[in-house]
Amino acid sequence: MEHVAVWIAAFLTLGIISFLYKDNPWYKLSEAIFVGISAGYWFVVLFWDNIYGKFWVGVFPPDVVDEAGNFVSHGVPDYALIVGAVLGVLMLARLLPGVGWISRWPLAFIVGCTSGLYLMNYFSSNIMRQVQGTIIPLFGIGYGASVYEIIGNIVIVGGTFAGLVYFFFSKEHRGAFGATAKVGIWVIMITFGASFGYTVMSRMSLLIGRIDFLFGDWLGLIK
């Protein structure tokens, strides 16, 4: 069975890689299998974890039994879950002509709740803590940082300021203001460049993983 599994995996991996040569039936077959299995897998996971695991077991909990399997008490049902289930069903109203507007209610509930919950998280972690992290000492008596750290701090503070100036469009980008905005766009571009470099590394890692499988696990050529 192990041999069959490894050959199927190799067959499908090579099928996907064959797209680099050109679009072909082998690639199309591998792609279709991948998409189909992914969709099926996620349906099963979401059904058993959400609909059954959370809703069904929550509303109709099994009886509590001891180690010997004897009845101890009835499970406590959580009827609040029915509200969520009803909202979920209302979402499907979009598929019915004439009553599609009902689906806006659960959607409004989701958007409202998500905004409320995320607002505090993002405001605290991604705004306040980041502002706090940017207010750093540059130099001063008793500040025992190395020259590199001081330069780094100046780059962070200056880069953040210049980057913010670039996105300030209420004033024309001219003179000293324009020059600062230009520095800002350079900082942003360098950031994008660093992200691109990391993305290349990430994609290469995936390829390396597949190559390790093909030449190692499949063909056994890697020592």
Added chain:
Amino acid sequence: MSSTTRIRELAVVILILVISVIVYIGKIQGWNNGLMFSPAVSLTVVIVIFLLLLYILLRTLQGHLIGRRTVFLFVGLAVVLPFFMTLTLKFRVSPEVQQLYDALSELQPGSKVLVSFDYDPPSAPELQPMAVAFLRYCLSHDLKVIIIGLWPQGPQQANLALEDALKSKEVAAKKPEYGVDYVNLGFQVGNEFVIQRMGTDFKSMFPKDYSGTVYDDLPLVRNVKNFSNIDYSFNLSAGYPGTQEWVQVAVDRYGLKMGAGNTAVQAPMMYTYLNAGQLVGLLGGMNGAAEFELVTNEIGKGTKFMLSQSFAHMIVIAFIIIGNVAYFKSGRKKKL
């Protein structure tokens, strides 16, 4: 497409299949024990690739453009060939990896470490080496490991990593016991709301472990109520939910001490959390994994893959230069 081309393509596929079958039979029979170039051959291969790139650059300067398949071929060679080379790559440990290691090494034996596996097989080449190295370090230094997953396949990846970590001599010598030294609490649906709930009650989110054992029957977690009982946490993340959600809820709201291992794509976004002190350390992509292996003195797949990674990057840089030469040479800039 002509029938001759189709027959030729089919012949190539059959040839690859026949070679693969022979090599595979060799693996099973034992007469294929792997391939390894000598240092001289390895160096020759590197020189040949460099000369070929130089040739392509010269041809480009002469106005001959190369096809995309040539680029694919070179990238493929750059990734495949280093697996068989005997060259060693020297790299140093970056401050963010060192910080993560320092925070980990300060923990006393018996400290509880929470590890969240928030990734699936597609991200395994980057994150699995980190997971194996991290678990190996924890289990060989008497740190108690509590595993959870916010991604459905996370706990399965954790089991694979545990399997590898337990093979290590240092770990095997400690004879770690499931439920006492490490535990896999499995997956829980709910994304960041699971983290939020764990802040007050672990048990409500993980009433049973991965194999169905009741929470209170696991000695390691029996007295773990919430994050205040956790000494250190490590998040392996490939997206949502991941490090960002852990920082926002567990770190900023409940004061959990956390390090993270991220795929290279999302690592740049996590540096802001590192600089603001919300993360104690960060492993970014395969490079981060290799550096962590170096600092913990546990050489694994991260280090092994880095030669291919470096070669591939060099090829990409070379083709960026060649591409720019072709761009300016063809005078396309004037047309824009």
